[in-house]
Amino acid sequence: MNQQLPALLIIAPFLSALIISIAGWVNKRLCFPIAVVGLSIAAWSSVGLLLRVLDEGLVLYRLGGWDPPMGIAYYVDHLNGLVLTVVSVVALLNLIASKKTIEQDFPEKIGPFYTLYVLMVTGLLGIVVTGDAFNLYVLLEIAALTGYGLLAMGEDRAPLATLNYLYMGTIGACFYLLGVGYLYVVTGSLNMVDIARILPALYQSKAVLAAFMICMIGVWLKMAFFPLHAWLPNAYTYAPSAASSLIAPLVTKVMIYVMIRLILTVFTPKYVFSTLTVSEPIVWLAVIAIVMGAIFALSERNLKKMLTYVIIAEVGYMVGGAWLGNRAGMTGAILHIANDALMTLCVFLVVGNIVYKVKGYAFEDLKGLFRKMPFTMGAFVIGALSIIGVPPTCGFFSKWYLISGAIQAGHYGFMVALLFSSLVNVVLFFRVIEIAYYEPFAEHHGHNSLPEQMAEAPLMMLVPLLIVAAGLVLVGMYTSDIVNHIIQFAIPKGLV
Amino acid sequence: METIISIKPFLAVLISLAITPILVSSRAPNVREAWTFVAAAIKFLIVLSMLPTILKGTEIVYTVAEFLPGAAIKFRVDALGMLFALVSSSLWIITSAYSIGYMRGLKEHSQTRYFCFFAFALSATIGVAFSANLLTLYLFYEMLSLATYPLVTHHQDKEARSSGRKYLLYIVGASIGFALPAMLISYNLAGTLEFGKQGFLAGTGPKPLMAILLIMFIFGFAKAAIMPLHSWLPAAMVAPTPVSALLHAVAVVKVGVFSVVRVLTGVFGVKLLLDFNLGTVVCYIAAFTIITASLIALSQDGLKRRLAFSTIGQLSYIVLGVALLSPKGMIGGMTHIAMHAFGKITLFFCAGAIFVATGKKNISEMVGIGKRMPVTMIAFFIGSLSVIGLPPTGGFFSKWYLALGTLQADNWPMLVVLLGSSLLNAAYFLPIVYKAFFCTEEESMFENKIEEAPSWCVVSLVMTAIGSIVLFFYPTLFLNLASLAIGK
Numbered sequence: 001m002n003q004q005l006p007a008l009l010i011i012a013p014f015l016s017a018l019i020i021s022i023a024g025w026v027n028k029r030l031c032f033p034i035a036v037v038g039l040s041i042a043a044w045s046s047v048g049l050l051l052r053v054l055d056e057g058l059v060l061y062r063l064g065g066w067d068p069p070m071g072i073a074y075y076v077d078h079l080n081g082l083v084l085t086v087v088s089v090v091a092l093l094n095l096i097a098s099k100k101t102i103e104q105d106f107p108e109k110i111g112p113f114y115t116l117y118v119l120m121v122t123g124l125l126g127i128v129v130t131g132d133a134f135n136l137y138v139l140l141e142i143a144a145l146t147g148y149g150l151l152a153m154g155e156d157r158a159p160l161a162t163l164n165y166l167y168m169g170t171i172g173a174c175f176y177l178l179g180v181g182y183l184y185v186v187t188g189s190l191n192m193v194d195i196a197r198i199l200p201a202l203y204q205s206k207a208v209l210a211a212f213m214i215c216m217i218g219v220w221l222k223m224a225f226f227p228l229h230a231w232l233p234n235a236y237t238y239a240p241s242a243a244s245s246l247i248a249p250l251v252t253k254v255m256i257y258v259m260i261r262l263i264l265t266v267f268t269p270k271y272v273f274s275t276l277t278v279s280e281p282i283v284w285l286a287v288i289a290i291v292m293g294a295i296f297a298l299s300e301r302n303l304k305k306m307l308t309y310v311i312i313a314e315v316g317y318m319v320g321g322a323w324l325g326n327r328a329g330m331t332g333a334i335l336h337i338a339n340d341a342l343m344t345l346c347v348f349l350v351v352g353n354i355v356y357k358v359k360g361y362a363f364e365d366l367k368g369l370f371r372k373m374p375f376t377m378g379a380f381v382i383g384a385l386s387i388i389g390v391p392p393t394c395g396f397f398s399k400w401y402l403i404s405g406a407i408q409a410g411h412y413g414f415m416v417a418l419l420f421s422s423l424v425n426v427v428l429f430f431r432v433i434e435i436a437y438y439e440p441f442a443e444h445h446g447h448n449s450l451p452e453q454m455a456e457a458p459l460m461m462l463v464p465l466l467i468v469a470a471g472l473v474l475v476g477m478y479t480s481d482i483v484n485h486i487i488q489f490a491i492p493k494g495l496v
Numbered sequence: 497m498e499t500i501i502s503i504k505p506f507l508a509v510l511i512s513l514a515i516t517p518i519l520v521s522s523r524a525p526n527v528r529e530a531w532t533f534v535a536a537a538i539k540f541l542i543v544l545s546m547l548p549t550i551l552k553g554t555e556i557v558y559t560v561a562e563f564l565p566g567a568a569i570k571f572r573v574d575a576l577g578m579l580f581a582l583v584s585s586s587l588w589i590i591t592s593a594y595s596i597g598y599m600r601g602l603k604e605h606s607q608t609r610y611f612c613f614f615a616f617a618l619s620a621t622i623g624v625a626f627s628a629n630l631l632t633l634y635l636f637y638e639m640l641s642l643a644t645y646p647l648v649t650h651h652q653d654k655e656a657r658s659s660g661r662k663y664l665l666y667i668v669g670a671s672i673g674f675a676l677p678a679m680l681i682s683y684n685l686a687g688t689l690e691f692g693k694q695g696f697l698a699g700t701g702p703k704p705l706m707a708i709l710l711i712m713f714i715f716g717f718a719k720a721a722i723m724p725l726h727s728w729l730p731a732a733m734v735a736p737t738p739v740s741a742l743l744h745a746v747a748v749v750k751v752g753v754f755s756v757v758r759v760l761t762g763v764f765g766v767k768l769l770l771d772f773n774l775g776t777v778v779c780y781i782a783a784f785t786i787i788t789a790s791l792i793a794l795s796q797d798g799l800k801r802r803l804a805f806s807t808i809g810q811l812s813y814i815v816l817g818v819a820l821l822s823p824k825g826m827i828g829g830m831t832h833i834a835m836h837a838f839g840k841i842t843l844f845f846c847a848g849a850i851f852v853a854t855g856k857k858n859i860s861e862m863v864g865i866g867k868r869m870p871v872t873m874i875a876f877f878i879g880s881l882s883v884i885g886l887p888p889t890g891g892f893f894s895k896w897y898l899a900l901g902t903l904q905a906d907n908w909p910m911l912v913v914l915l916g917s918s919l920l921n922a923a924y925f926l927p928i929v930y931k932a933f934f935c936t937e938e939e940s941m942f943e944n945k946i947e948e949a950p951s952w953c954v955v956s957l958v959m960t961a962i963g964s965i966v967l968f969f970y971p972t973l974f975l976n977l978a979s980l981a982i983g984k
Contacts, residue, residue: 385642388672389672390638390642391631391634391635391638392563392569392635397563397564400564400680403676403677403680404680404683404684407680407681407684408684415677415680419672419673419676419677422672422676423669423672423673426664426665426668426669426672430661430664434657434660434661437646437649437652438649438652438653438654438656438657477561477563478561479563479564480561480562480563480564480565483564
């Protein structure tokens with residue numbers, strides 16, 4: 001059984017997606033438990049896989065018993081072991097937390113929604129687990145197409161916003177495919193390890209350079225790296241709560257994983273940081289992404305849209321960290337994949353709860369929320385502190401590594417950008433907290449105001465949210481274990 | 497230096513945090529307040545139980561979790577931390593009593609929230625006092641900033657909101673903008689953040705870099721209210737008076753100066769500062785703050801605002817004393833943490849008592865108040881003496897040592913600053929007391945009938961006033977701790 005974990009990881013959610021689509025016709029109430037079972041198996045196998053990797057190192061699995069480079073191989077090492085766990089756990093928590101909002105938002109479409117949801121998670125897990133560059137493209141498209149479906153189920157403006165995303169996402173995927181095509185032309189292989197073995201002899205080739213840069217641009221488009229970000233805010237804002245709290249934490253982070261996988265495994269750090277001389281401008285691009293993300297977020301008067309710009313800034317953190325070209329920066333980027341997924345989940349679940357009770361997410365809708373929904377807002381404060389980067393929440397520690405990386409690389413622009421973004425985040429989040437805390441203003445010193453009745457979200461939504469919020473602190477407390485036992489081995493020894 | 501491993505410091509931090517769920521869930525206010533007292537008493541006893549060990553010259557260490565190599569969440573109780581923890585944990589008990597009188601007297605809303613965050617803030621304060629390294633200190637420093645935000649903005653009106661903004665902007669802004677990068681740069685230079693007897697930055701960089709780091713640290717810990725990052729403190733006076741009393745005369749601002757003192761002694765070290773002659777820079781910054789703040793205090797009519805500017809000046813005494821880098825000066829600076837705390841908290845308690853009893857906030861409306869509230873105004877007088885630095889109050893000793901310190905450091909300008917500002921202190925405090933008692937019948941704004949604030953308030957302020965006097969006769973404990981802290 002243990003040997004088949006990598007297959008189980010994909011097959012369990014995939015099959016449950018098929019079953020859900022049938023079950024939806026029979027009885028809508030069956031969909032949710034099946035989805036939970038499917039994603040629980042996925043989460044269980046990814047945790048099992050991570051433990052196996054910690055125990056014995058690289059886990060290799062040949063799909064259908066075919067040998068690479070002909071067959072598809074799944075490689076699980078410390079890097080994707082970590083990301084798999086994050087993806088499957090986040091997806092499962094969000095699934096449970098979102099049950100009520102799905103029932104409220106579109107009771108007649110429960111079957112299709114869960115089918116797409118689970119299928120999308122299958123795609124994301126597949127992207128992370130696969131060791132085949134072309135297979136990755138296929139799974140990328142599975143995740144993207146299901147994602148378009150999920151996002152488009154939202155408000156009136158959702159279909160148009162999603163269409164925009166569809167165009168941009170398809171172009172991004174095409175770029176990636178084109179890059180893989182170049183690689184295939186020069187190496188004759190699609191297996192990542194195989195490509196990495198053949199490439200060093202070809203490092204001077206212009207075709208390899210083209211392949212790398214084209215792949216990168218494709219991946220950047222899909223992760224909404226500034227200035228390729230324009231599709232993201234609207235697509236995520238107008239989406240239904242359940243979809244945005246799945247897609248916002250995971251998709252950009254999985255794409256960061258793909259970028260880091262390309263840098264570390266396929267092209268090797270030696271090629272990317274030494275042979276090529278592009279890392280300096282790319283880190284500056286990340287600086288611009290962070291600053292612009294922060295400024296755009298400041299201009300929003302709408303909680304959900306503000307958060308989407310925060311994501312764009314966070315993407316800048318991770319791209320910049322990865323491209324600093326040193327161990328601390330890379331550690332920060334990988335750690336931030338996990339941390340940012342959790343904290344984005346936290347704040348988007350909060351938005352979900354608010355929308356569920358208040359039916360809105362503009363700043364005016366937030367008045368008096370600390371009285372009405374104290375637990376939800378408590379979780380929001382913790383999520384906000386993590387995004388700002390206040391210890392002991394996890395966001396502080398990834399920022400610590402990122403800034404350390406910037407100092408070691410002598411890239412003070414990146415350091416200043418990170419600090420600037422932290423300061424802007426203070427303004428962003430306390431602006432929201434102020435509205436929820438002070439308004440509507442009481443007559444005099446709050447004496448005359450009648451305390452509003454508490455109207456919290458149902459426990460089904462609240463408990464997962466509080467688990468995530470507590471997780472932000474716990475993950476922060478165990479940072480050194482995560483770094484020493486997992487991330488340290490995810491980065492090749494050559495990178496110092 | 498001998499060290500003992502013990503969980504006590506961690507418990508001292510946790511105890512007030514641990515009772516917050518009980519505070520939230522208790523329905524009856526009396527039960528809730530009883531728990532506050534229990535926690536405050538336990539905290540004080542834990543701190544007290546470590547005192548004999550510390551006085552023997554032993555240190556108590558406890559590591560909670562190693563976050564990063566060389567930077568764990570770690571507690572170390574040394575003489576300086578002990579001094580600060582003693583002051584804040586003992587005053588918490590008295591302030592809790594005062595809070596009951598004040599909050600109930602004014603029928604304030606959200607009292608549960610108030611007592612919870614107060615407990616939370618005290619956890620953070622003790623955490624700062626017992627931090628063994630810069631990371632732990634930073635963690636609790638930020639925790640304190642956030643825990644005090646709901647206290648400062650307790651009234652939840654427009655004025656509270658704008659003050660709260662200023663509070664966060666200055667304190668969190670400075671710590672993220674200056675202290676955090678300074679800490680990271682130090683970590684990358686030295687590979688550790690552990691406070692050392694002679695600092696950990698010695699020999700890691702050239703003078704300009706050290707000077708920049710020092711400036712970043714000093715302004716980064718904006719709770720020390722060194723000018724120009726001081727204006728959050730007067731703004732934060734919108735808070736209920738017990739908050740101003742404990743947090744803005746003892747905990748928050750002292751955490752700021754405590755952090756600065758730690759940075760000077762534990763991060764840079766006296767030797768490094770002397771070699772590079774960096775102490776003088778800090779001295780002049782502090783001296784500027786002392787004089788300017790005292791001058792501004794003269795012109796303030798709001799009693800709490802006057803006290804706030806007085807606090808800004810007094811905080812810089814502590815920084816100045818330590819930055820003199822002479823043994824006597826450092827002892828003076830460190831003992832001033834304790835002496836000023838007792839004096840200033842008395843003054844704030846009095847201001848609050850006047851507000852509860854009469855609703856008056858401005859000094860110009862307090863003519864003749866001594867006849868109505870004699871106990872309060874006598875306590876006010878004692879508190880003023882302590883802040884000015886006159887016997888028979890504890891403030892005399894810290895000022896005395898500070899003055900000796902300037903002589904020991906051969907720094908005459910600073911002696912002039914100290915004496916000049918003492919005169920200014922007298923000029924902005926004594927007229928209040930004078931007008932309270934000695935005025936004609938026509939001038940007096942109050943009826944000739946004794947009517948004090950609720951007894952919870954009066955008892956607390958009498959106790960802190962007596963404390964100030966006791967410290968004059970028995971200052972040895974704090975002087976010994978300060979001498980131990982500088983290794984003499």
